[in-house]
Amino acid sequence: MIVLVLGAGAREHALALALSRDPSVTRVVVAPGNAGTPDTAPVDPADPAAVTALARELAADLVVVGPEGPLVAGVADALRDAGVAVFGPSAQAARIEGSKAFAKEVMAQAGVPTAAARVFDDAQACAAHLAQAVAPYVVKADGLAAGKGVHVGSDLEVATAFARDVLSAPGARVVVEDFLDGPEVSLFAVTDGTTVVPLLPAQDFKRVFDQDTGPNTGGMGAYAPLPWLPADAVPQIQREVLQPVVDAMRERGTPFAGLLYAGLAMTARGPQVIEFNCRFGDPETQVVLALLDSPLAGLLRAAATGTLADHPPLAWREGAAVTVVIAAEGYPAAPASGDEITIGALPPGVDVLHAGTRRDGDRVVSSGGRVLSVTAVADDLGQARALAYEGVSAVRLRGSHSRTDIALRAQRGEVSLGDSVPTPEERT
Ligand code: AMP
Numbered sequence: 001m002i003v004l005v006l007g008a009g010a011r012e013h014a015l016a017l018a019l020s021r022d023p024s025v026t027r028v029v030v031a032p033g034n035a036g037t038p039d040t041a042p043v044d045p046a047d048p049a050a051v052t053a054l055a056r057e058l059a060a061d062l063v064v065v066g067p068e069g070p071l072v073a074g075v076a077d078a079l080r081d082a083g084v085a086v087f088g089p090s091a092q093a094a095r096i097e098g099s100k101a102f103a104k105e106v107m108a109q110a111g112v113p114t115a116a117a118r119v120f121d122d123a124q125a126c127a128a129h130l131a132q133a134v135a136p137y138v139v140k141a142d143g144l145a146a147g148k149g150v151h152v153g154s155d156l157e158v159a160t161a162f163a164r165d166v167l168s169a170p171g172a173r174v175v176v177e178d179f180l181d182g183p184e185v186s187l188f189a190v191t192d193g194t195t196v197v198p199l200l201p202a203q204d205f206k207r208v209f210d211q212d213t214g215p216n217t218g219g220m221g222a223y224a225p226l227p228w229l230p231a232d233a234v235p236q237i238q239r240e241v242l243q244p245v246v247d248a249m250r251e252r253g254t255p256f257a258g259l260l261y262a263g264l265a266m267t268a269r270g271p272q273v274i275e276f277n278c279r280f281g282d283p284e285t286q287v288v289l290a291l292l293d294s295p296l297a298g299l300l301r302a303a304a305t306g307t308l309a310d311h312p313p314l315a316w317r318e319g320a321a322v323t324v325v326i327a328a329e330g331y332p333a334a335p336a337s338g339d340e341i342t343i344g345a346l347p348p349g350v351d352v353l354h355a356g357t358r359r360d361g362d363r364v365v366s367s368g369g370r371v372l373s374v375t376a377v378a379d380d381l382g383q384a385r386a387l388a389y390e391g392v393s394a395v396r397l398r399g400s401h402s403r404t405d406i407a408l409r410a411q412r413g414e415v416s417l418g419d420s421v422p423t424p425e426e427r428t
């Protein structure tokens with residue numbers, strides 16, 4: 001099987017590595033890729049015609065779409081229309097990530113537990129609503145915002161100003177919703193629009209600095225599985241969240257086939273949905289796929305061709321995986337680029353996955369905010385953590401920074417279901 005992976009991040013590098021381990025795969029091309037992905041093709045992954053032409057030229061048996069942008073732009077529709085098997089939802093179905101208001105509508109239809117929410121297009125009405133709401137306030141821009149369109153905080157003026165700022169753009173809408181209190185879980189499900197196969201639960205670290213301080217980022221690290229999550233949580237989320245949403249999408253006439261990513265808070269009232277994404281998460285994918293023993297291309301092709309019900313149950317490696325992101329100087333506000341990266345000897349069990357990197361002659365230099373994702377697999381979380389940080393110390397990149405506490409509280413047994421989650425002000 002020849003597989004084309006669209007995207008350029010550590011998620012796509014992880015997908016390429018896992019796909020290459022599948023014995024049925026003869027070639028994996030990542031487009032546009034980065035300095036870590038050996039087989040690349042230059043393409044704008046959000047250009048449906050260019051991607052379709054590339055898939056034809058490569059005679060790809062499967063296209064796996066990494067980021068949300070191409071999905072929302074209809075790349076999966078164009079490929080499907082051209083008769084190419086594609087893992088990724090239609091533009092209509094990708095709205096589950098592309099519009100928070102749409103996601104709320106689907107959840108209401110499907111009876112899925114989520115924060116109560118109201119949608120506003122008028123700043124004055126929104127301010128009046130916030131003034132009588134209970135802190136902490138959660139305000140979200142409606143639309144794709146690369147993780148930066150959400151404000152959570154207890155200061156009414158700041159929340160109101162955030163909403164006003166978003167609504168100053170023509171046609172903008174905001175969603176104001178209740179604060180969900182509890183530790184967060186990212187659960188990915190592979191689906192063909194009918195059958196739902198959950199992967200291992202993971203947790204990511206969205207804030208840039210240790211102890212969850214500083215601004216939100218695309219994600220600074222992740223680990224899987226979650227030792228503190230009860231064994232029945234994944235089946236419960238499948239039953240109460242994933243399957244009902246997949247069924248509702250099909251009943252609406254916009255079946256969701258691809259990767260449904262549920263971001264959940266484990267609250268006192270059970271799992272509640274914070275958000276859906278229409279694609280693999282980054283950096284959670286790095287740890288989830290590191291533990292997958294089943295052939296990945298076979299699984300994704302079954303989802304792409306509507307035959308997931310016949311797929312054998314997934315096999316997972318025992319143990320744990322941890323990934324630590326190495327970010328460029330200045331990330332997330334103003335990341336530096338063009339700095340040389342050198343990687344020393346790595347211990348066994350460690351992969352350095354590339355994100356914002358490119359080749360410059362025979363050097364590898366930084367070219368984005370999240371530069372590398374150092375991923376380790378070991379028999380337990382403590383060992384995986386130690387190995388990942390050993391890998392981080394083997395990397396030289398001027399001015400770079402990483403969190404030092406990825407998976408630390410879980411390793412120490414300090415995460416529990418009853419935890420209250422502090423707001424950003426309470427942490428600083
Ligand atoms: P999102 O872009 O929707 O994933 O939001 C980014 C982050 O904001 C989430 O990972 C949560 O940490 C936080 N967040 C979003 N919505 C809520 C909510 N309703 N209650 C508490 N925290 C939230």
Ligand code: GLY
Pocket residue numbers: 147204218219277280281282283284
């Ligand atoms: N890890 C968060 C995301 O991929 O959106």
